[in-house]
Amino acid sequence: MPEHTSARPAPPATSAAPVAPVAPATRYPIRPDERSGMLHPRNVERFAAAWIDPHPSVAAVVDRYWHVTWNLPEGEHIDQRIIDHPAVTLTIEAGDVPAPLLVTGVQRGAWRRRITGSGSVFAIRLRPAGLEVVSDLAVRSVADAATPVIPTLDARVHRLLATVEPEADAAARAAAADDAIATLLVERPLDAEQELANAVLVELAERVHERTGTTLGAGLGASDRAVQRALARTVGHGPKWVTRRVRLQEVARVLSTDASVQIADLAARLGYADQAHLGNDFRGVVGLTPGAYQRSVRTAMAGVGGSSSS
Structure with a gap:
């Protein structure tokens, strides 16, 4: 989904325990004039779409959280295409969607999805270093595809998404993801x-x-x-x-x-x-x-x- 150029990541926490967020997540709308990669960015006006900043303790792993919800009239669709950021994205999805949990790899072509009906997506867009922290997947193993996340695909990333999914809204999911990823980062600090x-x-x-x-x-x-x-x-x-x-x-x-x-x-x-x-x-x-x-x-x-x- 959309790209938002952000500041240099903060260094990961070095303490032996995860650092819990100390302030509410910063949430702001995705704008049509951003460098999002959306080929028809005015479509964003038809969604409830927003960015959420990760907590600084996990900013070396997570580039940005984003979430969208939609409710289209019967028979209407949006063919959404994006020149996506060179990053792996994890999503929790509901409604008219391909699967409840997905990992979308780096795409050589424009990412494309036909959006219909109603639904919602909460996404964790990783920084380059992030995939090895949150999973045992190789970046090339998920390239050019959106793959359902099930325990047999990768138990580590499945546990992460299953921990975040039950939260009631996007802000709560971001906070839960911050906590869970901070723990994973302590286990696997960046090299x-x-x-x-x-x-x-x-x-x-x-x-x-x-x-x-x-x-x-x-x-x-x-x-x-x-x-x-x-x-x-x-x-x-x-x-x-x-x-x-x-x-x-x-x-x-x-x-x-x-x-x-x-x-x-x-x-x-x-x-x-x-x-x-x-x-x-x-x-x-x-x-x-x-x-x-x-x-x-x-x-x-x-x-x-x-x-x-x-």
């Missing part, structure tokens, strides 16, 4: 490679308007090879792929919110060699050229057709 992977993704999101260059590793006090290994282990892709992913989220944000933008100018602002390179990247993930996508956004905003798309 240096996991911390590097977290820092790389934050850095790439913050410098989306710059070329990657050869200074990424140097700026983080690591070699380029170390960066490559850290991302391969935790995300399943290298820094060039992750950079393209974050940039494409920015492409979608700009094209869906600024009708006057010229694609060639946008390519230059984002550090692409030229408009053709941007177009090839975007079409490879979305299946549309940037121009065709821009026109589809305008059509959707004009209210053409009975059902919403993307």
